Amino acid sequence: MKEAISHQFTTQNMSQNKTSGDLGFLYIAMGNDYFREAEKSAETLQDEMQDFPITLITDKKECHSEHFDSINVVEDVSYSFGDVVNYIDQSPYDKTVYLDTDIYIQSDISEVFNMLEECDIAASVAENKWHMQHYDLEHPVKGVPEAFPWFNGGVIAFTKNKRTSRFFDLWRSEYRQDVQNGIIHNMPSLRCALYFSNIQLAPLPRRYNCLVRAANKTTGQIKVFHGRLEAFDALGASKEADIQIATKVLNNTTDPRIYIPLTDGSFEIIDETPVSIRTRYQSSNLIYRLIGSIQQHGIKNTLQTIYNKSLGYLNNFYN
Structure with missing residues (x-):
């Protein structure tokens, strides 16, 4: 041929x-x-x-x-x-x-x-x-x-x-x-x-070829995302995951991570840092959660979340 x-x-x-x-x-x-x-x-x-x-x-x-x-x-x-x-x-x-x-x-x-x-x-x-x-x-x-x-x-x-x-x-x-x-x-x-x-x-x-339509694990910066850019009846795969969301969310960290595409086009990211590394932070669960939140969402969003939750606790306490 x-x-x-x-x-x-x-x-x-x-x-x-x-x-x-x-x-x-x-x-x-x-x-x-x-x-x-x-x-x-x-x-x-x-x-x-x-x-x-x-x-x-x-x-x-x-x-x-x-x-x-x-x-x-x-x-x-x-x-x-x-x-x-x-x-x-x-x-x-x-x-x-x-x-x-x-x-x-x-x-x-x-x-x-x-x-x-x-x-x-x-x-x-x-x-x-x-x-x-x-x-x-x-x-x-x-x-x-x-x-x-x-x-x-x-x-x-x-x-x-x-x-x-x-x-x-x-x-x-x-x-x-x-x-x-x-x-x-x-x-x-x-x-x-x-x-x-x-x-x-x-x-x-x-x-260098990160399929985003199925759950998988990766580490480092993703340079090449693999997923439908257009919604049409394609031979290989349909447009299930939102590639624009994937490019923003999956590279929020370069640490080892598992990503799971959700039905709404977004992703769940699970930390896959080895347990031996995590234990350094687990002397206090609160500190560990704080560090994790800052890594995933940034300092500004983390502080805003703490502020909002604190107001909620105070309102519940006095009411």
Whole structure:
């Protein structure tokens, strides 16, 4: 399939200041909904990394956007997870960071390109089990030992060389077999291709691909949030968590923490600081709670809460 689609590009250069070269970002968006979401994602990327070029691969024949430096229009599309598999290696850059359309960039991530000096591909380990629910994970899947992790395809950094070329060929081949067997997602074939390809693979920390639609744990500053930016009938996931709330709440602290998305779009944050560290503050439960409140809500809000509660206690006492 790679040979059949490799010459179907119509390229629109949107910017004269950035050109195809060593480093760049890639989006693949088929259909109006994904195109609009890709624009939103690219806008967050431009806010943090305006010096890096961004390429979009899409089926929209007449589209113009200030958020992409080049737009490559293709015709042979399936509107499935296979579009990413078929076109991801058509990036014009020597070193590429591919992003799903439902990615929100919170901070500069140029250090990901530095990893590609020593490895071929970098991606984060998948913690969400939705894509794996049809498999017996206690036995090999597609010949891959259970000890080999699953990887999320929402953020994939890769460099162009013979090893990654063979990897993408194998990914396409394995994906076609999966589709014939009724498996529509590309994660099983991605895992298989990563394992059986002779590539140098590096894991990305969760904060470079933080899924916000399911409970998980993280530490440090989250730089890349992964969750729907637009509400539409998407293949992968619906817009359950509010990405704007996530970017504000989940980075209130860099300490180890568990986050739980709630039904109203907000999040519950649970401190996961090791018990050995917490015990330093537990000589007084009041002091521990005070410190925790200041860390989570700030001094001003904590003092306001103490004041309001004190007034309530006094009113109850005298009444």
